[in-house]
Amino acid sequence: GIKVGMLHGGREIRGDYKTTNKKLNIVIGTPGRLIQHINNKAIRVGDVKYIVYDESDEMFDNGFIKECAYLKARASKDAQIVLSSATINEKVESFINKEIVDYEFLKIGNLVPEKxxxxxxxxxxxxxxxxxxxxxxxxxxxxxxxxxxxxxxxxxxxxxxxxxxxxxxxxxxxxxxxxxxxxxxxxxxxxxxxxxxxxxxxxxxxxxxxxxxxxxxxxxxxxxxxxxxxxxxxxxxxxxxxxxxxxxxxxxxxxxxxxxxxxxxxxx
The missing domain is CATH 3.40.50.300 (P-loop containing nucleotide triphosphate hydrolases)
Structure with missing residues (x-):
């Protein structure tokens, strides 16, 4: 089956080692904690196929643009980048134009569901x-x-x-x-x-x-x-x-x- 791990701040980094020592298919984490583990060589991202920035507008509003750009730079150039959000703001557009350039915009459903x-x-x-x-x-x-x-x-x-x-x-x-x-x-x-x-x-x-x-x-x-x-x-x-x-x-x-x-x- 698919093996998933979670890495985030708010706890001692030592508590993550049980997760980073596993062979995982998907890692879900906050930018800062992921970068810590990458720099400590606890996780490798050279062969990562997908990077998903969920709630990207909120992430960028909270000052994580540089961290997100760093994660992209460390991953394979062939990695597919996905940004998801209910709304798109100027910071998201700036990141897309600077870091991705060649992209497709998909709009799924109405902004506010009719239900x-x-x-x-x-x-x-x-x-x-x-x-x-x-x-x-x-x-x-x-x-x-x-x-x-x-x-x-x-x-x-x-x-x-x-x-x-x-x-x-x-x-x-x-x-x-x-x-x-x-x-x-x-x-x-x-x-x-x-x-x-x-x-x-x-x-x-x-x-x-x-x-x-x-x-x-x-x-x-x-x-x-x-x-x-x-x-x-x-x-x-x-x-x-x-x-x-x-x-x-x-x-x-x-x-x-x-x-x-x-x-x-x-x-x-």
Missing amino acids: IVQEKANCKIKDKNDFLAKFLKNRFFRRVMIFCNTKIRCEEITEFLEEKKFKAKYINSDLSQDERNNLLNLFKSGNLSILVTTDVAARGLQIPKVDMVINYDVPRVPEYYIHRIGRTGRKDAKGYSLTLVCPEDEGRFNDLEFDFELDVKDIS
Whole structure:
């Protein structure tokens, strides 16, 4: 069968040796940790046939362009390079034009699948919590993800929902990877019904059967709207998204609707 290994930071590099000592067909890893092992001669990439940069726009936004270029340079010139992302930004285009040159662009499916119902509600900032609690009480759901723009707001909303007897917890970048994984496992298992988060969970996570995504805040980066609501309606399931739009964000959300040609119903 196919042998797969995983290499990433956040743990001692010695813990990777059980993985690097195996003969693997596929290695999944973060750029920095992969480069460490390449430079330490723990893994060889001269005969690698494929390099896949998943969520490439996020990777480049986080400053990994040089690392990704280095990985490509160390691999065989015949290696096929694949970049995947729901959205393409200037950094991705720059990397493609500089490092790949000869490429094909494939667009698969719609930016927002038709099976995701998109709605918005206009309300003042001070009314958001009460609107949210009432909305959740009147809708049937098993798993809901609520996205906020700040860590503090995540904590405040979670505390409010817990006071209202909802099973809610938050994850953000302040939590360790183990703490995040534990909460995600509770959410996946159904022991936790509401996950409040920043954009740390907007992409890359495979969480099945998320009934609904709620944007408590309009995302500051337009592309993150696509990534956020993409947590619901996965595979063949139907999805639902709601965005709470306060007067200060109305213009920004209208621009987002126009730019991405969104079909959003106003339920205010």
